[in-house]
Structures are given as structure tokens and as C-alpha cells.
Amino acid sequence: MEFNEAKAQFIQTWGKLGSEWGINRTMAQVHAILLISPKAMSAEEIMAELSISRGNANMNIRDLINWNLVHKELVPGDRKEYFTAEKDIWEVARRIIKERKKREMEPVLKVINQLKTIEGDQQSAEIKEFSSMINQLDSFVGKMDKSVNLLLNENENKLFSILFKLMS
Amino acid sequence: MEFNEAKAQFIQTWGKLGSEWGINRTMAQVHAILLISPKAMSAEEIMAELSISRGNANMNIRDLINWNLVHKELVPGDRKEYFTAEKDIWEVARRIIKERKKREMEPVLKVINQLKTIEGDQQSAEIKEFSSMINQLDSFVGKMDKSVNLLLNENENKLFSILFKLMS
DNA sequence: TTAAACTTTCAGTAATTATTGAAAGTTTAT
DNA sequence: ATAAACTTTCAATAATTACTGAAAGTTTAA
Numbered sequence: 413m414e415f416n417e418a419k420a421q422f423i424q425t426w427g428k429l430g431s432e433w434g435i436n437r438t439m440a441q442v443h444a445i446l447l448i449s450p451k452a453m454s455a456e457e458i459m460a461e462l463s464i465s466r467g468n469a470n471m472n473i474r475d476l477i478n479w480n481l482v483h484k485e486l487v488p489g490d491r492k493e494y495f496t497a498e499k500d501i502w503e504v505a506r507r508i509i510k511e512r513k514k515r516e517m518e519p520v521l522k523v524i525n526q527l528k529t530i531e532g533d534q535q536s537a538e539i540k541e542f543s544s545m546i547n548q549l550d551s552f553v554g555k556m557d558k559s560v561n562l563l564l565n566e567n568e569n570k571l572f573s574i575l576f577k578l579m580s
Numbered sequence: 581m582e583f584n585e586a587k588a589q590f591i592q593t594w595g596k597l598g599s600e601w602g603i604n605r606t607m608a609q610v611h612a613i614l615l616i617s618p619k620a621m622s623a624e625e626i627m628a629e630l631s632i633s634r635g636n637a638n639m640n641i642r643d644l645i646n647w648n649l650v651h652k653e654l655v656p657g658d659r660k661e662y663f664t665a666e667k668d669i670w671e672v673a674r675r676i677i678k679e680r681k682k683r684e685m686e687p688v689l690k691v692i693n694q695l696k697t698i699e700g701d702q703q704s705a706e707i708k709e710f711s712s713m714i715n716q717l718d719s720f721v722g723k724m725d726k727s728v729n730l731l732l733n734e735n736e737n738k739l740f741s742i743l744f745k746l747m748s
Numbered sequence: 749t750t751a752a753a754c755t756t757t758c759a760g761t762a763a764t765t766a767t768t769g770a771a772a773g774t775t776t777a778t
Numbered sequence: 779a780t781a782a783a784c785t786t787t788c789a790a791t792a793a794t795t796a797c798t799g800a801a802a803g804t805t806t807a808a
Contacts, residue, residue, distance in 0.1 A: 415707055418698045422714070425691045432684050434602040436766070450709040455785080465768045470786060491776070491783060501716040516600050523593045530586045537618040539583055545616050546590070548669040604796070623755080633798045638756060659753060659806070 422448065423462075438464060439472040443481060443497060447504075452485040452494035480507045506564055513560050521557065524550050590616065591630075606632060607640040611649060611665060615672075620653040620662035648675045674732055681728050689725065692718050 413421075423444040430440025445461050446453060453461075459469045473495055476482035481504060485494045498504050527546050532539055581589075591612040598608025613629055614621060621629075627637045641663055644650035649672060653662045666672050695714050700707055 413694065413698050415698050415700045415710070418695050419710065421691060422695060422710075425688060429684060429688055432602050434600050438766075448706075448710045448713050450705040466785085467769065467787075468767050474786090493785080499713070501713075501720045505720070516597060520593060520597055523589060526581065527586050527590060530581050530583050532583045538616075541618040542583070542587065542590070542616045545667070545669075552669045552673070606796075634755085635757075635799065636797050642756090661755080
């Protein structure tokens with residue numbers, strides 16, 4: 413396969429995967445471009461590469477920076493801003509997991525905790541079923557939370573060596 | 581908190597979480613209702629509970645069945661179809677992971693494999709960076725794939741006992 | 749068969765989400 | 779201070795995604 417075709421397919425695939433996981437397709441595509449770029453890129457270059465407007469480029473780059481996946485790079489003697497992506501894919505995964513945990517898991521944990529005590533006839537079938545599900549979720553999400561913390565604190569090899577033990 | 585308020589908040593939260601992860605909000609809400617219902621529900625009951633149309637209810641219930649999270653239940657002497665959700669939350673998680681792996685991880689693996697060999701000057705900075713990223717991804721996704729297979733084949737306790745070892 | 753009871757489909761519409769582009773804002777060099 | 783070079787914002791618009799409801803399809807009982 414020719415390089416330009418491969419590049420286009422990579423950007424396409426990364427964008428599709430992002431949108432399937434609730435991430436703006438363009439943001440994922442900007443990320444893809446930066447992941448495979450050997451040098452820092454300016455907003456202009458990103459706009460040209462994806463045929464998107466300045467505003468769109470600016471917002472998605474800002475979002476990527478907020479996700480801690482991309483950072484600004486200053487070139488001495490040049491007023492433009494340049495952008496580079498974290499290239500270590502394990503580190504990329506950790507940062508995405510960390511961010512989603514903070515944005516989505518923690519609010520859910522909070523709600524579940526509020527729902528653990530409800531008023532009313534504790535013998536009614538509805539309340540019994542509801543409480544049972546909330547308790548299951550509380551336990552499950554708590555365990556997940558701990559597991560994710562481990563993932564975030566350990567390195568790749570340690571984790572996979574443990575998972576390898578699980579196989580045997 | 582009163583039961584009806586708690587129930588509304590649970591449905592709301594589950595729906596929001598779903599939409600943040602690329603799942604139709606209504607589908608997640610239908611799932612939430614069934615998760616906490618002590619009995620199988622008819623399409624009518626679901627429609628009423630969420631104030632949605634018959635068509636919408638039908639499509640989202642069908643999707644939940646395709647995700648293997650909900651199944652039909654027949655009541656003798658009644659022509660209506662009733663629906664129940666899998667109630668074991670660990671099993672729910674396994675089915676969601678299994679489905680997303682099939683729908684999203686496997687296609688990505690296929691593309692990555694195609695992109696491993698590209699034509700052109702292998703010494704150019706662009707091609708070197710691209711190949712390096714593809715190789716990293718290939719290795720990473722391969723490991724994830726194996727790990728997920730383990731998760732799907734082991735039970736909850738085994739998994740968490742292993743993760744617990746990781747903590748020490 | 750027939751028709752009542754139910755489920756599914758899908759064209760039209762509504763709601764949501766993403767994008768544009770020009771104006772406003774900021775920074776830097778002189 | 780000024781203006782050139784750049785970045786950010788956001789109202790208007792476009793694109794995408796979800797929903798409705800009525801018509802078509804299916805199943806069952808008599």
C-alpha cells in the first residue's frame with residue numbers, strides 16, 4: 413500500500429473509532445495526524461491536512477490539550493504555535509483512561525452513593541429490586557475504580573505480567 | 581430520597597453514561613428501566629415509563645436484544661411480548677465488552693495489520709514515524725485483545741484476586 | 749379464511765451535535 | 779503607541795443522529 417493511502421486510512425479509522433466511543437470524530441482525526449507526524453505541526457498544517465476551518469481546528473486542538481494528549485511546542489524565532497502528540501501508546505491509553513475516569517466514572521459513583529438509601533416500604537418488590545441493583549453497581553463500580561487506579565499507577569510490563577499469570 | 585425520584589435519577593444517569601460512551605441515550609434508559617424492574621415489561625409499559633413512541637421503543641429493545649443484554653419472555657395465555665434484562669452486573673459488563681470487542685476492536689485490528697507494510701522510501705521521516713506508530717499499536721491492541729479474552733473467560737473472583745496481587 | 753392483537757418498518761421531522769468564518773482578542777516587535 | 783501576526787470566540791448554519799406515528803407486516807384464535 414502507498415504511504416498516502418495508508419495515512420488516509422489510518423486517520424479515517426482512528427476517527428471512526430473515536431466517534432464510536434463518544435469522542436468527536438474531528439478531534440480523533442487531529443490526534444491521528446499528530447500521532448504519525450515526525451514533527452510538530454501548526455494549526456495551518458492541520459487545517460490543510462483535514463480540510464477543516466480555523467475555528468474547528470482550534471477547538472479540537474484545545475480539547476486534545478485538555479485531555480493531556482497534545483501539547484504546544486514553541487519554536488524560537490517563530491510566533492506560530494506548534495503542536496505535538498504524546499507518542500508512547502501506553503501513555504496515551506493511560507491518559508485517556510484517567511480522563512474518562514475523572515469525567516464519567518466519578519460522577520456516576522457519586523450518584524450511586526446517593527441512591528443507596530431510599531425511603532419507603534423496604535419490602536415492596538420494586539424497592540427491593542432497585543436496592544439490589546444499586547448495591548451490585550456500587551460494589552462493581554468500586555472494584556473497577558480500584559482496578560483502574562492500579563492500571564494508572566503501574567507500568568505496562570507489571571500489568572501484563574500479572575494478566576499473564578491469570579492465563580495459566 | 582423518595583423511590584420515584586431515585587428511579588428517575590438512575591434512569592437519567594444511566595442514559596447520560598451511555599451517550600457519553602457512544603450508546604444511544606434512549607437505549608441506555610430502556611436498559612436502566614429493565615435493570616430495576618422486578619418483573620418482565622411489555623413494550624407499552626416501557627413506552628409509558630419513558631414517554632417514547634412505539635417505533636422508538638421497538639428499535640431500542642431490538643438493539644438491546646442484539647447486544648444480548650435483554651431477552652424476550654413469553655407469558656402463557658398472553659400474546660404480548662415481555663422483556664427482561666440480565667441482572668448480574670458482572671455478566672452485563674462481560675456482554676458489553678464482548679460486543680464492543682467484536683464490533684470495534686476486531687475491525688481496527690484488521691486495518692492495523694493492513695497498514696504494517698507500506699511501499700516507499702523506508703528511510704523517510706514520515707514513513708519511519710508512521711511505521712513506528714503502527715507497530716506500537718499492533719503490539720498494544722494485540723495485548724489488549726488477549727487481556728479482554730481473559731476477562732471474558734474468567735469469572736469475577738479470579739480476575740479480582742489477580743488484580744489484588746497486583747496491588748501488593 | 750377472517751379479523752383482532754400484536755410487532756416492525758420507514759419516510760418525514762425533530763433534536764442534537766459539529767463546523768464555519770468573520771469579528772474580537774491577544775501578543776510581539778519596532 | 780501601533781500594527782502585524784497570530785489565536786480565540788461564538789452566532790449562524792450544516793451535518794448527523796434520533797424519534798414519531800401511521801401503514802405494512804405477522805401471528806394467533808376461532
